[in-house]
Amino acid sequence: MKLVTKLAWFAAAALILAPAAHANTYEDRLAELRSKFKASDKNKDGKLTLQEAKEGGMSRIAANFSRVDADNDGYVTLAQLEAQLAARFK
Numbered sequence: 001m002k003l004v005t006k007l008a009w010f011a012a013a014a015l016i017l018a019p020a021a022h023a024n025t026y027e028d029r030l031a032e033l034r035s036k037f038k039a040s041d042k043n044k045d046g047k048l049t050l051q052e053a054k055e056g057g058m059s060r061i062a063a064n065f066s067r068v069d070a071d072n073d074g075y076v077t078l079a080q081l082e083a084q085l086a087a088r089f090k
Contacts, residue, residue, distance in 0.1 A: 026089040033085055037078050047075035 040056025041048055053062040053076075061068060061081065068076050068084055 026085070029085055029089075030082065033081055034078065037081060047077055048081075049075050 036056065036058055037048060040052050040058055042052055042055070048056075048058070048061070050062060050065045053059075053065060061076070065076070066072075068080055070080070
């Protein structure tokens, strides 16, 4: 009987945690990145400056801006950020 109880608890925990695991898929992160980029790009030029990243609540991008802005042109594009995200999910 103890085995059945443990299995029931395990199944319940798996059902509860499944939505949290889903939130970390590449597609979910990509959609979130695109949404945040669009909202943060205040002048809608398709480029995100360090200031826009800070003001737009993209603290991770702001903290790693010099690494993401590999060509040191003072901005990052959505394509650059998407490439960084894809590399993290490989």
